[in-house]
Amino acid sequence: MTDFSLQVNSLQKSFGRRLVFNGITFDLNKPGVFGISGPNGSGKSTLIKILAGINSPTRGQVIHTVDRKAIISENLHNHIGFVSPYLVLYDEFTAWENLNYFASIRSILFDKAKVENLLDQFLLLNRKDDLVKAYSSGMKQRLKFIFALMHSPSFIFLDEPTSNLDDEGKQTVYNLIKSESGKAIVVVASNEKNDLSQCSEILELEKYKVS
Amino acid sequence: MKLKSYALFQKDFHSELRTRYAINSLAMFIIVAISVILFSIGNENISPSLTGGLFWVVIFFSAMSGLSRAFVSEEERGTSLTLQLIASPSTVFTGKLLFNMILVFLMNIVITILYSMLFAEFIIQNYLMFFLTFVLGNIGIAISSTLIAAIIAKAGSKGTLYPVLSFPILLPLILTSVQLTSFSIDGIPISEAFFELAIVLCYDIIMISASYMLFDFIWKD
Numbered sequence: 001m002t003d004f005s006l007q008v009n010s011l012q013k014s015f016g017r018r019l020v021f022n023g024i025t026f027d028l029n030k031p032g033v034f035g036i037s038g039p040n041g042s043g044k045s046t047l048i049k050i051l052a053g054i055n056s057p058t059r060g061q062v063i064h065t066v067d068r069k070a071i072i073s074e075n076l077h078n079h080i081g082f083v084s085p086y087l088v089l090y091d092e093f094t095a096w097e098n099l100n101y102f103a104s105i106r107s108i109l110f111d112k113a114k115v116e117n118l119l120d121q122f123l124l125l126n127r128k129d130d131l132v133k134a135y136s137s138g139m140k141q142r143l144k145f146i147f148a149l150m151h152s153p154s155f156i157f158l159d160e161p162t163s164n165l166d167d168e169g170k171q172t173v174y175n176l177i178k179s180e181s182g183k184a185i186v187v188v189a190s191n192e193k194n195d196l197s198q199c200s201e202i203l204e205l206e207k208y209k210v211s
Numbered sequence: 212m213k214l215k216s217y218a219l220f221q222k223d224f225h226s227e228l229r230t231r232y233a234i235n236s237l238a239m240f241i242i243v244a245i246s247v248i249l250f251s252i253g254n255e256n257i258s259p260s261l262t263g264g265l266f267w268v269v270i271f272f273s274a275m276s277g278l279s280r281a282f283v284s285e286e287e288r289g290t291s292l293t294l295q296l297i298a299s300p301s302t303v304f305t306g307k308l309l310f311n312m313i314l315v316f317l318m319n320i321v322i323t324i325l326y327s328m329l330f331a332e333f334i335i336q337n338y339l340m341f342f343l344t345f346v347l348g349n350i351g352i353a354i355s356s357t358l359i360a361a362i363i364a365k366a367g368s369k370g371t372l373y374p375v376l377s378f379p380i381l382l383p384l385i386l387t388s389v390q391l392t393s394f395s396i397d398g399i400p401i402s403e404a405f406f407e408l409a410i411v412l413c414y415d416i417i418m419i420s421a422s423y424m425l426f427d428f429i430w431k432d
Contacts, residue, residue: 047348054295074299080295088224088289092229099226104218105306147293210296 004030004066004079004154006185011060013046020046021208024060033181035199036189042205044189045084045159051187052082052157066154078106081184082167084159085141091133095124095143098132099150108151118146122172137164138139145176156186162195175200219298219306220313223281227310232284237277237318238409244269245325262332263392267385269322270352275374278356281307282364286298300430304357304422311360312353319349336398340408343401344391347411351384354418361429384414 011024014129020043028034035043047057051062053076064071064079071079089098094116103110119125122142141164148156158177162170177198180186188195196202227233248265270380280416285291323345326333349389359380361374387410394404401408 043338052429054292054297055383074301077296077298080296084292086289087296089293090226090290091288092226097225101218104300105215105222107215107218200217 003068006155007063012058013033014058021205024208028185031181031183032178032187033186033199033200035116035196035202036205037191037196037202038205043159044205048095048159048187048189052080064155078151079154081153083144083148085159085163087144089132089143089147094129094131096128099146102147106151117148122146125194134183138166138169141165142169154184156180156184161188162192215298215302216305216309219302220309223310228373233277233280233314237273240273240276241322244272249329257332259396260393262330263396264296264389266326266392267389270319271385273318274352274356275377278406279360281311281357281370282360286364300427303430304426308353308357310359315349315353335395340391340401340404341395343408344388347415348384348388351411351418352353354422355380358422384411387411
């Protein structure tokens with residue numbers, strides 16, 4: 001089994017003079033579900049983007065390792081799965097075209113059977129050839145999960161994962177978190193009690209506001 | 212497996228065919244700009260240097276009207292984050308550069324054909340020099356425009372900022388290309404234009420090196 005870890009050392013982020021958080025340190029070295037909670041504006045999305053390598057911290061560092069070797073930033077995107085309400089897929093393409101292009105750009109094999117299985121799981125198989133602009137917000141949110149999981153990432157970052165989803169969709173997401181928690185490090189940022197109840201550990205961001 | 216940046220180029224090309232973000236504005240600008248120049252010249256005879264100058268003026272402003280779309284459309288539609296999640300900065304830059312390069316070459320081939328048909332003074336005597344100027348000039352425009360598009364994509368007033376920021380960066384390239392174009396209309400041999408050709412070549416090398424060094428910083432945050 002692949003050995004991977006996420007090490008976070010003395011993370012600080014500020015926008016101009018406004019300090020968002022300071023002194024966040026933790027170490028995740030086995031598969032599981034880790035939660036981030038905090039009120040609106042506490043920096044949940046900022047932290048999860050830094051953990052996913054999308055944004056840079058003001059101070060501190062985030063180290064992703066696979067088989068005890070740090071992943072270089074140039075290759076990090078192939079190990080990351082990311083879902084958030086502000087993630088936008090290409091409206092002018094169908095779901096299938098989107099996923100096919102993502103696989104080609106990542107230079108990974110487009111595993112049709114796996115993608116079809118995920119589309120089926122998220123109830124999108126019959127709509128895979130429809131343009132994404134014709135999708136409802138809930139369907140777009142489901143498609144983002146397929147985008148995040150199609151390349152079997154070791155680190156999955158879910159920012160408000162159940163936003164726009166109906167009860168059935170939420171249950172599919174919770175089942176997925178449960179199944180992925182055995183083989184990947186899953187980080188969930190949310191205020192929803194049900195979302196956070198999936199986590200074994202929760203980081204309260206409010207505690208890291210003071211310098 | 213296909214090259215990552217080529218796959219990104221294919222995605223952009225397919226997207227452009229469906230959305231027509233850049234092609235429409237480029238085509239409209241070329242038609243309008245050439246028409247305005249034709250109406251203002253009327254029956255006057257213009258010198259080779261002025262013909263060369265007007266040729267590159269149309270190229271510069273057409274580039275300004277369409278080439279920023281490579282990054283601006285991603286930013287406006289909110290898909291920049293998606294791109295960050297599927298590709299490294301160097302892949303993104305190479306893919307976007309390839310797309311802009313193809314667009315610049317197609318656009319400038321159309322401009323050259325229209326110029327040859329509509330301007331009696333636009334008669335090339337030294338084809339090799341014109342070809343070298345055309346190729347090196349287009350490569351320079353594509354590289355600079357792609358980098359500047361990435362810089363301005365996150366700014367508020369993108370439309371204004373793009374030509375303002377591009378003008379000083381593209382000025383050495385445009386001035387030298389204007390000079391080389393009038394040389395090729397005058398039929399001056401390549402041996403006498405070696406210095407100008409070297410400037411354009413060096414410009415391209417410097418811009419491509421600077422772009423790959425800077426793009427990581429521009430793309431993140």
